[in-house]
Amino acid sequence: MNEWTNEQMANEQIAVKVRFFAAPREAIGTGEIEVEIPAGSTVGDLIDLLTKEYPALRPYTRFISVAVNRAYVGMQSVLHDGDEVACLPPVGGG
Amino acid sequence: MVERAFEITEEDISVDEVVARLADPAIGAVITFVGVVRSVTEGREVRYLEYEAYPEMAEKVLRQIGDEIRARWKTIREVAIVHRVGRLQVGETAVVIALSAAHRHEVFDAVHYAIDRLKEVVPIWKKEVWADGAGWRSEGG
Numbered sequence: 247m248n249e250w251t252n253e254q255m256a257n258e259q260i261a262v263k264v265r266f267f268a269a270p271r272e273a274i275g276t277g278e279i280e281v282e283i284p285a286g287s288t289v290g291d292l293i294d295l296l297t298k299e300y301p302a303l304r305p306y307t308r309f310i311s312v313a314v315n316r317a318y319v320g321m322q323s324v325l326h327d328g329d330e331v332a333c334l335p336p337v338g339g340g
Numbered sequence: 341m342v343e344r345a346f347e348i349t350e351e352d353i354s355v356d357e358v359v360a361r362l363a364d365p366a367i368g369a370v371i372t373f374v375g376v377v378r379s380v381t382e383g384r385e386v387r388y389l390e391y392e393a394y395p396e397m398a399e400k401v402l403r404q405i406g407d408e409i410r411a412r413w414k415t416i417r418e419v420a421i422v423h424r425v426g427r428l429q430v431g432e433t434a435v436v437i438a439l440s441a442a443h444r445h446e447v448f449d450a451v452h453y454a455i456d457r458l459k460e461v462v463p464i465w466k467k468e469v470w471a472d473g474a475g476w477r478s479e480g481g
Binding site: 265332 | 463478
């Protein structure tokens with residue numbers, strides 16, 4: 247692998263689908279967006295990026311749990327191209 | 341395994357229909373929990389509720405709760421949990437949990453566990469709409 251290839255990899259972007267529910271969905275006005283983010287980014291990196299693009303999310307981020315491909319994950323979890331990420335405020339069914 | 345045992349639906353829920361999903365000649369007891377929309381929460385009058393779910397994940401997590409119950413209480417044969425979403429009026433059924441067992445022992449503990457876990461981990465949210473406003477409710481707040 248030569249330097250040029252390494253450089254290209256460092257610049258590689260992945261695309262993830264992000265879904266919102268309940269109060270944060272209402273705050274940003276949409277339930278689903280597509281986001282491009284550098285390869286190797288974590289869930290935490292994505293939340294930081296989203297908070298910059300959607301300041302209305304800010305009051306909710308400290309309460310949000312995240313699911314990737316329909317399973318709860320931690321903020322250190324690394325994202326992959328095509329992942330479905332869900333931002334889940336505190337649940338309350340029943 | 342019961343078909344459609346774990347379901348998020350926009351339709352009315354019939355308790356009898358959910359119980360019928362557990363039909364099995366080996367069972368001697370069925371216990372149900374029925375969650376109903378009430379008119380007053382913390383002193384405020386509720387006009388109606390809006391339930392929202394992440395349905396694909398909610399059905400998966402409900403199934404996991406069913407697996408947890410059968411791992412923990414060997415007497416439990418089948419579990420069915422159906423939760424309604426959309427606009428619900430006072431008195432309407434929001435959730436039905438039905439458990440079947442050969443004998444009655446432990447079914448009460450198991451159904452208690454099921455509703456507690458549902459409220460804790462299943463991605464479902466509820467918005468109360470009052471005469472003078474609205475707000476999302478969670479177990480914590």
